[in-house]
Amino acid sequence: MRGVVTSIRLPRLSPDRVDRVRARLARELGDSKVVADAASLEANAGDESDQEPILPDVVVRAENAEDVAAALRVAAELEVPITPRAAGSGKSGGAVPVAGGIVLATIGMNRIVDIDRAEHVVVVEPGVVLGDLHRAVEAEGLFYPPDANSLAWCAIGGNVGENAAGPRALKYGATRDWLLGLDVALVGGEATFVGRRTKKGVTGYDVAALLCGSEGTLAVTTRVVLRLIPKPERVVTMMATFADVHAAGRAVMAALGSGIVPRCIELLDARTLDAVRARGVAVDEGARAMLITEVDGGEDDAMESAGRVGSRFDDAGALAVLVAQDASQRDRLWEARRQLSPATRAMARHKISEDVVVPRTKVPALLDEVDRISEAIGVSMLTYGHAGDGNLHVNFLWDDDDHEPRVEAGLDRLFRAVLTLGGTLSGEHGVGTSKAPWLRLEQGDLLVDLQRRLKAVFDPKGLLNPGKIFDESARSGTKGHRAC
Amino acid sequence: MRGVVTSIRLPRLSPDRVDRVRARLARELGDSKVVADAASLEANAGDESDQEPILPDVVVRAENAEDVAAALRVAAELEVPITPRAAGSGKSGGAVPVAGGIVLATIGMNRIVDIDRAEHVVVVEPGVVLGDLHRAVEAEGLFYPPDANSLAWCAIGGNVGENAAGPRALKYGATRDWLLGLDVALVGGEATFVGRRTKKGVTGYDVAALLCGSEGTLAVTTRVVLRLIPKPERVVTMMATFADVHAAGRAVMAALGSGIVPRCIELLDARTLDAVRARGVAVDEGARAMLITEVDGGEDDAMESAGRVGSRFDDAGALAVLVAQDASQRDRLWEARRQLSPATRAMARHKISEDVVVPRTKVPALLDEVDRISEAIGVSMLTYGHAGDGNLHVNFLWDDDDHEPRVEAGLDRLFRAVLTLGGTLSGEHGVGTSKAPWLRLEQGDLLVDLQRRLKAVFDPKGLLNPGKIFDESARSGTKGHRAC
Numbered sequence: 001m002r003g004v005v006t007s008i009r010l011p012r013l014s015p016d017r018v019d020r021v022r023a024r025l026a027r028e029l030g031d032s033k034v035v036a037d038a039a040s041l042e043a044n045a046g047d048e049s050d051q052e053p054i055l056p057d058v059v060v061r062a063e064n065a066e067d068v069a070a071a072l073r074v075a076a077e078l079e080v081p082i083t084p085r086a087a088g089s090g091k092s093g094g095a096v097p098v099a100g101g102i103v104l105a106t107i108g109m110n111r112i113v114d115i116d117r118a119e120h121v122v123v124v125e126p127g128v129v130l131g132d133l134h135r136a137v138e139a140e141g142l143f144y145p146p147d148a149n150s151l152a153w154c155a156i157g158g159n160v161g162e163n164a165a166g167p168r169a170l171k172y173g174a175t176r177d178w179l180l181g182l183d184v185a186l187v188g189g190e191a192t193f194v195g196r197r198t199k200k201g202v203t204g205y206d207v208a209a210l211l212c213g214s215e216g217t218l219a220v221t222t223r224v225v226l227r228l229i230p231k232p233e234r235v236v237t238m239m240a241t242f243a244d245v246h247a248a249g250r251a252v253m254a255a256l257g258s259g260i261v262p263r264c265i266e267l268l269d270a271r272t273l274d275a276v277r278a279r280g281v282a283v284d285e286g287a288r289a290m291l292i293t294e295v296d297g298g299e300d301d302a303m304e305s306a307g308r309v310g311s312r313f314d315d316a317g318a319l320a321v322l323v324a325q326d327a328s329q330r331d332r333l334w335e336a337r338r339q340l341s342p343a344t345r346a347m348a349r350h351k352i353s354e355d356v357v358v359p360r361t362k363v364p365a366l367l368d369e370v371d372r373i374s375e376a377i378g379v380s381m382l383t384y385g386h387a388g389d390g391n392l393h394v395n396f397l398w399d400d401d402d403h404e405p406r407v408e409a410g411l412d413r414l415f416r417a418v419l420t421l422g423g424t425l426s427g428e429h430g431v432g433t434s435k436a437p438w439l440r441l442e443q444g445d446l447l448v449d450l451q452r453r454l455k456a457v458f459d460p461k462g463l464l465n466p467g468k469i470f471d472e473s474a475r476s477g478t479k480g481h482r483a484c
Numbered sequence: 485m486r487g488v489v490t491s492i493r494l495p496r497l498s499p500d501r502v503d504r505v506r507a508r509l510a511r512e513l514g515d516s517k518v519v520a521d522a523a524s525l526e527a528n529a530g531d532e533s534d535q536e537p538i539l540p541d542v543v544v545r546a547e548n549a550e551d552v553a554a555a556l557r558v559a560a561e562l563e564v565p566i567t568p569r570a571a572g573s574g575k576s577g578g579a580v581p582v583a584g585g586i587v588l589a590t591i592g593m594n595r596i597v598d599i600d601r602a603e604h605v606v607v608v609e610p611g612v613v614l615g616d617l618h619r620a621v622e623a624e625g626l627f628y629p630p631d632a633n634s635l636a637w638c639a640i641g642g643n644v645g646e647n648a649a650g651p652r653a654l655k656y657g658a659t660r661d662w663l664l665g666l667d668v669a670l671v672g673g674e675a676t677f678v679g680r681r682t683k684k685g686v687t688g689y690d691v692a693a694l695l696c697g698s699e700g701t702l703a704v705t706t707r708v709v710l711r712l713i714p715k716p717e718r719v720v721t722m723m724a725t726f727a728d729v730h731a732a733g734r735a736v737m738a739a740l741g742s743g744i745v746p747r748c749i750e751l752l753d754a755r756t757l758d759a760v761r762a763r764g765v766a767v768d769e770g771a772r773a774m775l776i777t778e779v780d781g782g783e784d785d786a787m788e789s790a791g792r793v794g795s796r797f798d799d800a801g802a803l804a805v806l807v808a809q810d811a812s813q814r815d816r817l818w819e820a821r822r823q824l825s826p827a828t829r830a831m832a833r834h835k836i837s838e839d840v841v842v843p844r845t846k847v848p849a850l851l852d853e854v855d856r857i858s859e860a861i862g863v864s865m866l867t868y869g870h871a872g873d874g875n876l877h878v879n880f881l882w883d884d885d886d887h888e889p890r891v892e893a894g895l896d897r898l899f900r901a902v903l904t905l906g907g908t909l910s911g912e913h914g915v916g917t918s919k920a921p922w923l924r925l926e927q928g929d930l931l932v933d934l935q936r937r938l939k940a941v942f943d944p945k946g947l948l949n950p951g952k953i954f955d956e957s958a959r960s961g962t963k964g965h966r967a968c
Contacts, residue, residue, distance in 0.1 A: 202647045204923060298789065305782065
């Protein structure tokens, strides 16, 4: 039985098969791209989730699409599991090679191939870091909205694989909403372009949309075509504090009812504010909830919108509403927000950060339930996240290893509450290994089995990123039996 | 060999099988929902494309999801082709029952189930007319942007099936960009919800995105969850005229480079303006191209944006730039635009209106090629459409039946030019039967075969909307051989 902080493990290759796979890859790709030293295996074993790292048997450092195709050809011919990986910054175990085998690392494919200013399109390789993409297109007056909090190190290949999003999803949506087309390689090494290079296009099924968010289980991305918009002229950042999360919840609904769509409304609950204070940020002691909100738009419009949202916050009982007066104030605010994940991780020996979504009117109800769960299981919990779209990160923090079963019980109760409230298990981190045991609870047998059959179209032998999304072996108490 | 104005025909059921199917459906659904009179069959035989209508053998008038499931169960058990249909306003033959069999009509399922003002979500049945949806949500201060020109009669079920779009797609995208979730029934009658009811959600593959635009070949929609935004406070509509399409093309690029994203930029070429003049609309005789542009936003911002776009048009050499002064001027302008399809249809005995997309910088190059094609084949052609996103409707108009082979040659040359320019075969009408012969030209064997295998996951016997998207039998000169 798998615990909450240990990944599922599938059977591994025998040592002589490992030798054959390494030798074959080296012959096809050259020694410099095929590594199996301890440091390289270690560096490609885990992600940023709570799932236990598992060493691969060999790492392919792809430098181009041909390398990716070659690795996928070898994997198919030798029937070896292969797990694609970009920055490895995922939060659900998606990049953990749970059956060992090959890790196919695309982080070295990091060219921004083309920024087309006239078409508002950018073409990038999967290893391009999100923040680098932001800077490159913004230098041309353009804007790529998705902004995962890990933007300083996460990569586009993983963003596509997980359909990553961030605070600005409230106004601008997630990666899929900006994805036009993909060059991909399939198990077996065949390659194709899916999607389009134009803004519109409905020719055939939207295979690109299917692949986006498929967590590296269907195909491996070698190039990405994304659409862009003009960079907003002005962004106004506001911070509002409240006496409790219910007041903050009312303020969120009031803001969203104002006719303005803020580009983000981020919520920090009472315990998260304690973590923020512990990092030396001055927050009024009476504040038990905070909203960080941004509006953007034209030069005048953004200010007018911010004023309107701010007055809704006041009406809803904000203790204070502060507007960042310059870029450095704004950067400090966001730096604090982006540091929440590592900051809260430092608060205890063990942390699980869950990513759930409820209808936004249900955010206070979910936070009440989180309080009840925390009390019931005797484990510290805190919550922050994207209140405007109901996507919250609920954190469990504990030191005592023996408390793991309590956490597991808390997780189960949390997910059931989310579904009862009309929500979904994941807003931006994906299912990976961490939520696979609960997938049927949300989606039912028919839809899960349908997805497994879609998976089999791309990967009939289950070689590509095995053990992800659909692997329920931990829950059923049985081990997976794949042909590897 | 199929001609350009005749649909592919697949083998039909024998008369005794037709009797059995009708009797079985009547038993399951009741006589009132199962009709086979001549008028009903005729009314469910064609769509608004140039594809020849083909009579079904029986029509099921579904009133609820259970009726849809029952029809799909009977179809699977008796191995009978079944073609879903909402308003039948499609433009690519998608709703034409090319093998006869059952037409499953969902236009009677036309309830707006819920408008959730707090969540900005609407839940509708597939038979709801798009314009009715617009009115209903706008009465609540909300906005559903997709605006197919057939909005007065097209229905949401078809919009989802074709991933329909309209002028406002430039700023707001197509149906898929607003789709959160679907209740669907599968061949065999099983039903499931796919997607989510929340704004964000990445749990499992995005099956809803895959179904949207699948042209009724994978599943049948029984309920649709769409997201909404606040209704823009102000819309400014402008009309600009130009001496030729190259000047108009430069103006489009200048406007799109202004930092503003207009919600639409519609182009009418010289021959289309002749059609407009023939409808009694006064257009300066010197004008050989027209752009109809809208910007929206906050009360002040929209006017400021319109001014900026207008001055870009002036700089690009507009003959005149007029701003609609009130709602009635605006409505008249759009009425003329929406009437283009029927107006141009009235210009000749035969009309084919193609829907193609090129990168927006290539619009003038495509229009030059259209002129060359028209001259080469001796057939009148005109073009209008969504210049801002490069999605153009290229029309062939002819009277002499013998000119059909010329038109076919012109179509082939047009599609090849579109692909050479980096475009795609369809921007909003879908492949249906009309473009199936050219699908491989754009997508290649690997991707087409992959999609056929995806289709087989949902519909292994090819019963659901057979002959669509992938049926190349006309091109290869062979007939389709399905197990029906």
